[in-house]
Amino acid sequence: MASKSSSSIKNEDTYDALRDKGYSKEKSARIANAQANDSQSPSVKGGKASPYESWTKEELYERAQELEIDGRSRMSKSELIEALRG
Template identity: 65%
Template sequence: MADRPSIKDEDMYESLRADGMGKEKAARIANANANPDRDPSAKGGKQPPYEDWTKDDLVRRARELEINGRSDMTKDELIDALRAP
């Protein structure tokens, strides 16, 4: 049995991993890109940029993503952590 979920676009996955992207994020992008009914590049842009969020909203989002040390971070550090691959 494979040690990772099924990847639908193996070439894209490997390319994203080689560029330093995390396994889960690379798999999501590769699988979304392989599905003709989904356009990953068209899905974003519905939220304002992180710079416009309040610190409380950034901390809440960091908690959802299980980012460690979030309560001690400044707003700029939270933004950097949320954008990290």
Template identity: 60%
Template structure:
């Protein structure tokens, strides 16, 4: 099975060596300015369950509709 195109092959391989999944490593390596620190997002604990659910939906976490806030936070951090 062929792997999708990776924009930053070195970063992809480094992330895989650190234990990231193929999907997550590819997503990070294909993000523009992936090496720069992010913005000013609120901590997961400061977000509502609805906000967490929408984020989980956006990234495709399965079973999110049955999760409570704590489970959503765990799933988001470990996706």
């Protein structure tokens, strides 16, 4: 993904707000660009899943496995959360 200063970010204010909330650069850019497009109306938040902190380590590991996150077997619960939020 291009850097923030690139012209690929269509809504800088939304991008900055999402980055301040801890969203990844890629996700922030996708949401900001989609909100800048009149034919799309994305929400800032995703589905209604519970926060990762309430998941068990096993559940986090299974999700990391689905997403093919490297090194997941050596990660602690907090490291799995960080990797999943990527």
